[in-house]
Amino acid sequence: MKVFVTGAGGRTGKLVLERLRDQPGIEVKGLVRRQEQQQELGESAVVGDVLEPAGWEGELAGSDALVILTSAVTKMRPTANPDDPPEWYFEPGQMPEQVDWEGQRTQIDLAKKHGVKQVVLISSMGTTKPAHPLNRIGGGNILFWKNMAAEYLVNSGVAYTIIHPGGLIDQPGGRRQLLVGKRDSFMDVPGGPRTVPRADVAEAVVQALLLPDALNKSFDLVSRPEGEGEPTRDFAALFDQTTAGL
Template sequence: MSRVFVTGAGGRTGKLVLQKLRERSEFAEVKGLVRRQEQQTELGEGVVLGDVLSPESWQQALAGCTHLVILTSAVPKMRPTRNPDDPPEWFYEPGQEPEQVDWIGQRSQIDLAAQAGVKQVVLVSSMGVTKPDHPLNRIGNGKILFWKRMAEEYLANSGLAYTIIHPGGLIDQPGARRELLVGKHDQFMDDPSGPRTIPRADVAEIVVRALLHDEALNKSFDVVARQEGEGQPTSRWDAFFDAATPGI
């Protein structure tokens, strides 16, 4: 029986991962970490209230876990401008900037996972981490993709078994209906006519499957989805992970 700890469980993708793992109770016991009381109340049993920037608030919950799924990410806020014709201004709340959440917070999670004897860390990052000039880095001057890449490299060098997932743009559409494509180093971003998005439900399924398939170990990959009806929906997960090359 695996024991899985999911951080960022209160987010839209995190909730899906938590649900899918609960549906596989014969395979795993699952705990989740959320930042807000209303999220803990909504998600119920096994969900811990804490902050990745305060490891003492959740370190005990990680003890005894065999797997860690990291879904935490800084989230920009929008500040309306006085002139409605001007573009909105984006900012990060103090203490919740990408350097804090995506670098220091994820580094702390990786360190605690190593101390707890976790067997595998699954990190959900983002496509674009190899593109320094990507527009996401300019939002709120947060350099979010830069800090995500720093955390990825830290995990890859930690000695822990890992799976790093770089999804394309996340869309709220049903999962298990599309063919999923595996790539590396943002190759999908260099094809202006190719797919660049993926349903959150499919990302959640990839996370769960990565916990089940040894082919996913010590691999980092990009993933996007074709449109429905183009190709066959992905169902052979060993072949899916085999398409990813080792390392970051």
């Protein structure tokens, strides 16, 4: 299996690339934005911009699967008064409408063009909540555009798996019970689980590529606190708990 991973230079993207490299029978390439990220990840990484596919489309061609981990990222601008909250902004050309909508739409179109058999899209929990605070950060309306891309993928005709993780935490994977839901159902439960380790999201991506139970599924992914419940090992059973469509 040949897998192409975009957003491979991010914290979750690096974990996905590492896990895929460990899988026998999988050949993986990752798209990163900066030269130093390529140097860190080695020969399996290529430099490019999702908004300018001419430089990397050839790397995608011939792939069996595409994993989309690209996302607009906010920057912090300190205020003149240290007592004031910091200002958050997106760099020019890197607004959510451009990265999470136009960029992801371009990737989906290229996947269809080149006969990619499955697209795994990492979105975010909260996309059904227009008033979510993330939509106000930097004026980017990021969850709205992520939802637009997810809908576009579902209607593209390409087999898909869409994962909406909760808040990403930098904790070891494989130690927690994972839970799946639909359309932000966990957010409607007071005190319910809202976070998931990046490493567990990476493992879910790998398993979604290996198990047919994940095909044409879209689901939220969170975890119980470590030590609460049995760590998830059977991903086929986990994927069977959710349904097709957004």
